[in-house]
Amino acid sequence: AQSVTQLDSQVPVFEEAPVELRCNYSSSVSVYLFWYVQYPNQGLQLLLKYLSGSTLVKGINGFEAEFNKSQTSFHLRKPSVHISDTAEYFCAVSPRSGGSYIPTFGRGTSLIVHP
Amino acid sequence: DAGVIQSPRHEVTEMGQEVTLRCKPISGHNSLFWYRQTMMRGLELLIYFNNNVPIDDSGMPEDRFSAKMPNASFSTLKIQPSEPRDSAVYFCASSRLTGTTGELFFGEGSRLTVL
Numbered sequence: 174a175q176s177v178t179q180l181d182s183q184v185p186v187f188e189e190a191p192v193e194l195r196c197n198y199s200s201s202v203s204v205y206l207f208w209y210v211q212y213p214n215q216g217l218q219l220l221l222k223y224l225s226g227s228t229l230v231k232g233i234n235g236f237e238a239e240f241n242k243s244q245t246s247f248h249l250r251k252p253s254v255h256i257s258d259t260a261e262y263f264c265a266v267s268p269r270s271g272g273s274y275i276p277t278f279g280r281g282t283s284l285i286v287h288p
Numbered sequence: 289d290a291g292v293i294q295s296p297r298h299e300v301t302e303m304g305q306e307v308t309l310r311c312k313p314i315s316g317h318n319s320l321f322w323y324r325q326t327m328m329r330g331l332e333l334l335i336y337f338n339n340n341v342p343i344d345d346s347g348m349p350e351d352r353f354s355a356k357m358p359n360a361s362f363s364t365l366k367i368q369p370s371e372p373r374d375s376a377v378y379f380c381a382s383s384r385l386t387g388t389t390g391e392l393f394f395g396e397g398s399r400l401t402v403l
Contacts, residue, residue, distance in 0.1 A: 205390050214396075214397075219393075267390025
Protein backbone atom coordinates (compact mmCIF):
# COMPACT_ATOMS: atom_id res chain seq x y z
CA ALA A 174 0.00 0.00 0.00
CA GLN A 175 1.05 3.58 -0.58
CA SER A 176 0.41 6.82 1.24
CA VAL A 177 1.10 10.42 0.27
CA THR A 178 1.53 13.33 2.65
CA GLN A 179 1.40 16.90 1.47
CA LEU A 180 2.82 18.78 4.37
CA ASP A 181 1.14 22.12 3.73
CA SER A 182 -2.58 22.53 3.14
CA GLN A 183 -2.13 26.13 2.07
CA VAL A 184 0.86 28.12 0.80
CA PRO A 185 0.47 31.87 0.36
CA VAL A 186 3.15 33.63 -1.65
CA PHE A 187 3.67 36.92 -3.43
CA GLU A 188 3.89 37.17 -7.18
CA GLU A 189 7.39 36.61 -8.61
CA ALA A 190 8.57 34.92 -5.42
CA PRO A 191 9.84 31.31 -5.47
CA VAL A 192 7.70 28.53 -4.08
CA GLU A 193 8.13 24.96 -2.93
CA LEU A 194 5.24 22.57 -2.32
CA ARG A 195 6.25 19.56 -0.29
CA CYS A 196 5.30 15.95 -0.83
CA ASN A 197 6.43 12.85 1.03
CA TYR A 198 5.30 9.33 0.33
CA SER A 199 5.61 5.84 1.70
CA SER A 200 5.40 2.63 -0.27
CA SER A 201 6.48 -0.98 0.04
CA VAL A 202 7.19 -1.07 -3.71
CA SER A 203 8.87 1.19 -6.20
CA VAL A 204 6.58 3.93 -7.50
CA TYR A 205 5.96 6.42 -10.25
CA LEU A 206 5.42 9.96 -8.99
CA PHE A 207 3.13 12.71 -10.24
CA TRP A 208 2.05 16.25 -9.62
CA TYR A 209 -1.36 17.37 -10.81
CA VAL A 210 -2.79 20.89 -10.84
CA GLN A 211 -6.45 21.82 -10.43
CA TYR A 212 -7.46 25.33 -11.44
CA PRO A 213 -10.72 26.70 -10.00
CA ASN A 214 -13.79 24.90 -11.31
CA GLN A 215 -11.73 22.54 -13.43
CA GLY A 216 -10.54 18.96 -13.28
CA LEU A 217 -7.06 17.81 -12.41
CA GLN A 218 -4.42 17.93 -15.12
CA LEU A 219 -0.95 16.49 -15.14
CA LEU A 220 1.81 18.96 -14.31
CA LEU A 221 4.76 16.57 -14.41
CA LYS A 222 5.75 13.00 -13.69
CA TYR A 223 8.80 11.02 -12.64
CA LEU A 224 9.16 7.63 -14.25
CA SER A 225 12.91 6.97 -14.22
CA GLY A 226 16.26 8.56 -15.02
CA SER A 227 17.15 12.06 -13.94
CA THR A 228 15.72 12.89 -10.56
CA LEU A 229 14.95 16.46 -11.63
CA VAL A 230 11.80 16.57 -13.69
CA LYS A 231 10.54 19.58 -15.60
CA GLY A 232 6.87 20.13 -16.24
CA ILE A 233 4.54 22.66 -17.76
CA ASN A 234 4.33 26.32 -16.78
CA GLY A 235 7.88 26.46 -15.44
CA PHE A 236 7.37 23.96 -12.63
CA GLU A 237 9.92 21.31 -11.73
CA ALA A 238 10.17 18.60 -9.10
CA GLU A 239 12.98 16.60 -7.62
CA PHE A 240 12.72 12.97 -6.65
CA ASN A 241 14.68 12.08 -3.53
CA LYS A 242 14.60 8.36 -2.95
CA SER A 243 16.36 8.37 0.41
CA GLN A 244 13.95 10.94 1.81
CA THR A 245 10.97 9.52 -0.12
CA SER A 246 10.10 13.02 -1.24
CA PHE A 247 8.99 14.64 -4.46
CA HIS A 248 8.83 18.38 -3.82
CA LEU A 249 7.48 20.76 -6.45
CA ARG A 250 9.21 24.07 -7.13
CA LYS A 251 8.90 27.16 -9.24
CA PRO A 252 11.48 29.97 -9.16
CA SER A 253 9.01 32.77 -9.82
CA VAL A 254 5.25 32.37 -9.50
CA HIS A 255 2.53 34.22 -11.32
CA ILE A 256 -1.01 35.11 -10.27
CA SER A 257 -2.26 32.49 -12.71
CA ASP A 258 -0.48 29.75 -10.71
CA THR A 259 -3.12 30.10 -8.00
CA ALA A 260 -4.60 26.59 -7.87
CA GLU A 261 -4.77 23.35 -5.93
CA TYR A 262 -1.79 21.03 -6.38
CA PHE A 263 -1.93 17.29 -5.81
CA CYS A 264 0.94 14.88 -5.40
CA ALA A 265 0.28 11.26 -6.35
CA VAL A 266 2.13 7.94 -6.51
CA SER A 267 1.44 4.82 -8.51
CA PRO A 268 3.06 1.41 -7.93
CA ARG A 269 5.42 0.18 -10.64
CA SER A 270 4.55 -3.44 -9.99
CA GLY A 271 2.24 -5.65 -8.03
CA GLY A 272 -0.67 -5.69 -10.46
CA SER A 273 -2.48 -2.51 -9.41
CA TYR A 274 -1.36 0.77 -10.90
CA ILE A 275 -4.09 2.76 -9.20
CA PRO A 276 -2.62 6.07 -8.01
CA THR A 277 -2.83 7.31 -4.45
CA PHE A 278 -3.37 11.04 -4.08
CA GLY A 279 -2.36 13.44 -1.34
CA ARG A 280 -4.85 15.83 0.23
CA GLY A 281 -3.70 18.71 -1.91
CA THR A 282 -1.95 22.03 -1.32
CA SER A 283 -3.67 25.27 -2.13
CA LEU A 284 -1.20 27.73 -3.66
CA ILE A 285 -2.39 31.29 -3.29
CA VAL A 286 -0.40 33.91 -5.19
CA HIS A 287 -0.87 37.50 -4.04
CA PRO A 288 -0.10 40.54 -6.20
CA ASP B 289 -8.18 14.95 -29.14
CA ALA B 290 -11.30 15.14 -27.04
CA GLY B 291 -10.70 14.75 -23.35
CA VAL B 292 -12.91 13.09 -20.77
CA ILE B 293 -16.40 14.52 -21.07
CA GLN B 294 -18.73 14.76 -18.11
CA SER B 295 -22.31 15.91 -17.84
CA PRO B 296 -23.99 17.73 -16.34
CA ARG B 297 -21.42 20.28 -15.16
CA HIS B 298 -23.77 21.48 -12.47
CA GLU B 299 -26.74 19.79 -10.87
CA VAL B 300 -28.98 21.15 -8.15
CA THR B 301 -31.59 18.81 -6.80
CA GLU B 302 -33.71 18.21 -3.76
CA MET B 303 -33.14 15.56 -1.16
CA GLY B 304 -34.67 12.25 -2.15
CA GLN B 305 -34.37 12.79 -5.88
CA GLU B 306 -32.41 10.52 -8.19
CA VAL B 307 -29.21 11.92 -9.68
CA THR B 308 -27.41 10.52 -12.70
CA LEU B 309 -23.94 11.71 -13.68
CA ARG B 310 -22.48 10.76 -17.03
CA CYS B 311 -18.98 10.25 -18.36
CA LYS B 312 -17.42 9.61 -21.75
CA PRO B 313 -13.79 8.49 -21.42
CA ILE B 314 -11.02 9.22 -23.89
CA SER B 315 -11.23 6.95 -26.89
CA GLY B 316 -8.85 4.02 -26.51
CA HIS B 317 -8.71 4.23 -22.75
CA ASN B 318 -9.99 1.08 -21.11
CA SER B 319 -9.85 2.06 -17.44
CA LEU B 320 -12.38 4.44 -15.95
CA PHE B 321 -12.51 5.94 -12.48
CA TRP B 322 -15.12 7.85 -10.49
CA TYR B 323 -13.86 10.21 -7.77
CA ARG B 324 -15.63 12.46 -5.32
CA GLN B 325 -14.05 15.68 -4.05
CA THR B 326 -15.11 17.51 -0.91
CA MET B 327 -13.40 19.98 1.37
CA MET B 328 -13.62 17.59 4.30
CA ARG B 329 -12.40 14.39 2.66
CA GLY B 330 -10.42 15.61 -0.32
CA LEU B 331 -10.31 13.35 -3.38
CA GLU B 332 -11.90 9.92 -2.81
CA LEU B 333 -11.88 7.04 -5.27
CA LEU B 334 -15.40 5.64 -5.45
CA ILE B 335 -15.10 2.92 -8.07
CA TYR B 336 -13.05 1.94 -11.09
CA PHE B 337 -13.62 -0.20 -14.16
CA ASN B 338 -11.22 -2.12 -16.38
CA ASN B 339 -12.57 -3.08 -19.81
CA ASN B 340 -16.07 -2.09 -18.66
CA VAL B 341 -15.96 -4.43 -15.65
CA PRO B 342 -16.12 -2.98 -12.12
CA ILE B 343 -12.94 -3.95 -10.32
CA ASP B 344 -13.13 -2.21 -6.98
CA ASP B 345 -16.19 -0.48 -5.59
CA SER B 346 -15.03 -0.39 -1.99
CA GLY B 347 -15.06 3.38 -2.07
CA MET B 348 -18.76 3.62 -2.86
CA PRO B 349 -20.18 5.12 0.32
CA GLU B 350 -23.55 3.40 0.46
CA ASP B 351 -26.02 1.31 -1.47
CA ARG B 352 -27.59 4.54 -2.62
CA PHE B 353 -24.65 4.87 -4.99
CA SER B 354 -24.33 2.72 -8.09
CA ALA B 355 -22.16 2.88 -11.20
CA LYS B 356 -22.39 1.22 -14.57
CA MET B 357 -20.29 1.04 -17.69
CA PRO B 358 -22.41 -0.53 -20.44
CA ASN B 359 -19.76 0.03 -23.11
CA ALA B 360 -16.27 1.39 -23.58
CA SER B 361 -17.43 4.91 -24.26
CA PHE B 362 -19.97 5.57 -21.54
CA SER B 363 -20.38 5.31 -17.78
CA THR B 364 -22.92 6.54 -15.26
CA LEU B 365 -22.85 7.20 -11.56
CA LYS B 366 -26.28 7.17 -9.97
CA ILE B 367 -27.36 8.32 -6.52
CA GLN B 368 -30.82 7.26 -5.41
CA PRO B 369 -32.11 8.74 -3.19
CA SER B 370 -29.81 11.73 -2.90
CA GLU B 371 -29.01 13.39 0.44
CA PRO B 372 -27.49 16.78 1.29
CA ARG B 373 -24.24 15.10 2.38
CA ASP B 374 -23.78 13.86 -1.20
CA SER B 375 -23.10 17.44 -2.27
CA ALA B 376 -19.64 17.39 -3.83
CA VAL B 377 -17.79 17.57 -7.12
CA TYR B 378 -17.73 14.23 -8.88
CA PHE B 379 -14.90 13.55 -11.31
CA CYS B 380 -14.53 10.92 -13.94
CA ALA B 381 -11.03 9.96 -15.11
CA SER B 382 -9.71 7.50 -17.65
CA SER B 383 -6.43 5.84 -18.54
CA ARG B 384 -4.97 3.01 -20.54
CA LEU B 385 -4.90 -0.34 -18.80
CA THR B 386 -1.77 -1.74 -20.42
CA GLY B 387 1.52 0.08 -20.63
CA THR B 388 0.28 2.64 -18.19
CA THR B 389 2.29 4.46 -15.54
CA GLY B 390 -0.81 5.35 -13.56
CA GLU B 391 -1.35 8.74 -15.20
CA LEU B 392 -5.02 9.67 -15.16
CA PHE B 393 -6.92 12.04 -17.44
CA PHE B 394 -9.71 13.86 -15.64
CA GLY B 395 -12.92 15.43 -16.81
CA GLU B 396 -13.98 18.84 -15.64
CA GLY B 397 -16.29 17.43 -12.99
CA SER B 398 -19.96 17.52 -12.12
CA ARG B 399 -20.78 19.78 -9.20
CA LEU B 400 -23.74 18.33 -7.30
CA THR B 401 -25.75 20.30 -4.79
CA VAL B 402 -28.47 18.47 -2.88
CA LEU B 403 -30.84 20.76 -1.01
